[in-house]
Amino acid sequence: MSDRTMARQVLLFIWFLSLSSALGQVSYSIHEEMAKGSLVGNIAQDLGLDLKRLKSGKARIYTGDSVEYIELNKERGVILIKDRIDREALCGQTTPCALHFQIILENPMQLYRVTVEVTDINDNAPMFSKAEMRFEINELSSSGARFILDRAIDHDVGRNGLQSYSLEPTDNFVLKFQNLPDGNKAVEMVLQTPLDREKKDHISLLLTAFDEGEPQMSGTMKIHITVLDANDNAPVCLQSVYKTNIAENSPKGTVLTTVSASDADQGANGRISFSISSTADKAADIFEIDPESGVVKLIVGVDYETSKYYQIDVQARDEGGHTDSCKIIVDVIDTNDNSPTINIISKSSQISEDSKTGNVLAILNIQDLDSNESGKVNYGFYSLVTEGDLDRERESEYNISVTCADEGVPSLSSSVTLSLQISDVNDNAPVFDKSSYEASVQENNTPGLSIFTVRASDADFNQNARVSYILEDSSVKGVPVSSLVSVSADSGVIHAVRSFDYEQIKDFQFRIKVQDGGSPPLSSNVSVKIMIQDQNDNAPQVLYPVQSGASVVAEIVPRSADVGYLVTKVVAVDVDSGQNAWLSYKLQKATDRALFEVGLQNGEIRTVRQVTDKDAVKQRLTVVVEDNGQPSRSATVNVNVAVADSFPEVLSEFTDFPHDKDYNDNLTFYLVLALAVVSFLFIVSIIAILSVKCYRWRRERMFYKSGANLPVIPYYPPLYADVGGTGTLQHVYNYEVCRTTDSRKSDLKYGKPCSESIISLDSSGTQTLTHAQRGKLINKEFDDQVRIFISSLCSSLQHFFYCKSIQTVHTCKGETEL
Incomplete structure (x- = not known):
């Protein structure tokens, strides 16, 4: 007996329960030499058994090693002669002569003993051995x-x-x-x-x-x-x-x-x-x-x-x-020359792992043909039952050895081995090989790309161990996760449903459920995190200076600029991340490469030497912005620099830049439209001013007729004044200027003072004026306001056309330079 078999016997205790007292016993008597199919007796009636029980219990006759002379008809519940019975061949001179057999039923196992006595007929004449x-x-x-x-x-x-x-x-x-x-x-x-x-x-x-x-x-x-x-x-x-x-x-x-x-x-x-x-x-x-x-x-x-x-x-x-x-x-x-015999009457070759303790596995019959001590064994019927719980995952098969020994000298023994298969039940849920998963995939991947594989195992067997993978419903930034990834139900391979963009989604999480094929199915789930790896798929974008084919941007550098003078700064960004977004700036072309340089990291354009009068007014620089990706991507920007101290000088140099015809046509249309709008506003303003003036004239006449002196409420005109004449501004000026955003010099246009007079107030803040004085003051203020409005409108139109003449994309602003 192998050690493995002995170890398995420890797990399953073998308990033999003697069945020497069977559930029932019946006896019949027949004559020898009866024809085949002759009725012996109604066994179902005599044992009190139902015909359905005979069928469901798979009733059968057990005769051991003897010839079966009797057969069982389960449909009628009777036993019949199966083969011719010769009493002399069966028993010789022994009397009485009887057939002994058992009827076995299963589910549950039952055993009944039957004895059929065979009586003699005179079918043999006396004979002499010699004639x-x-x-x-x-x-x-x-x-x-x-x-x-x-x-x-x-x-x-x-x-x-x-x-x-x-x-x-x-x-x-x-x-x-x-x-x-x-x-x-x-x-x-x-x-x-x-x-x-x-x-x-x-x-x-x-x-x-x-x-x-x-x-x-x-x-x-x-x-x-x-x-x-x-x-x-x-x-x-x-x-x-x-x-x-x-x-x-x-x-x-x-x-x-x-x-x-x-x-x-x-x-x-x-x-x-x-x-x-x-x-x-x-x-x-x-x-x-x-x-x-x-x-x-x-x-x-x-x-x-x-x-x-x-x-x-x-x-x-x-x-x-x-x-x-x-x-x-x-x-x-007698000598001990016969080993005990073990006859397996009935056995189960398979049992479920959730079977209860005490389940009958087999019924055995023990015999020994020897006599006295040589054949001394415990004769009878025994049952093999389970004593403990079974677990197919721990042991799926048992080889049970049953050994019987007599008491002879030397002792003889015999053994049989029963193979018992443990059938599986779905008592184990599938388990992932990791508690959580993380994986990465590069952006711009091909849809359908296999990202990685999740794996789960089930300790059960066959269908109960067949696992399938399911993607649980969830959303990522409002988008169903099923539109991002999919999982193969059989293999657990996770595929990308679409191409990922790192700039939109950097990572996302979802859960995968694994389910076995048992009934009812068992399942477990695991968290999966997908990280998108950035690729250098975006070229740098120049934010400043803004490039347009319809305009010219010019940065003005005074001729008095020293070494290191900051001309402008090229500002660029890269929507990639990591080293793919590390930008470097290089000067690719320049009208005078010895005059300017570009900061490698910050993009600042500075002078590398003193500007001289010999330097051309119009300078054109081409700057390359390159990222650190593999392969690297780049963008270029053209920077126009004007080396001049006055704006007219700049304008005269930059009027020969080529312009886009379509752009000029569009600009003319917009200028005409703007002129019409301004004219309309001007007419409306004149009408409004005349209406106000008429209204004030009527009110003045009403006050004049009343002849009363009314207190004068301090009135501050819209033009600021320095009371007392001690301020820094001696006069009030209207001024206009037009320049680019980064111009270092501006042209100012000065107007004449709007008024030399200032209203002085006494210490109480009030003054009593005559009707003539107040009327004169109001009329003067009204005229000043109309003049200022007209002057502003004309200045705006002048600036509009002036800005158009220098082709700038920057807005026109007013700036005071004293």
């Missing part, structure tokens, strides 16, 4: 001389067996019988009337054997007697009965005993020879006797389980024909 016997009898044989005759054999029993003999004619001989230890009778022919060879030297007799069956049957044997002359002494055996024993399985040639006899005659008439007579147990085929010495030996092996003893009939005969007989009783001694 005739011959005797040579001396004429001097005295009355009473005995001659042993071969016994007839009748295989039937009881009244159907051998019952009597008759001998004809009976002129000289009669029959006598002797009872034998085995219950049979020895037949002897006894001389009653002396023989006379001279009268009759040959006698023929007929020996008939009869039974008492219905009908009576008989068998005959002829006896031929030759009358010899002058031998008047018969041999005499020293013992009438010899007893000896022999162990079964003794080797051939083993001596059992020696038979001795004597004869009073001398010479040839006193010479004795021994022989063994034929017997029913065929002793003559098993033993032999030396004709001269009388030594009895074994010629074939004997088996205690076949016959426990033998009787040998020995005849002592002299040459004159006189005989005597004796018997040898041989007892066979």
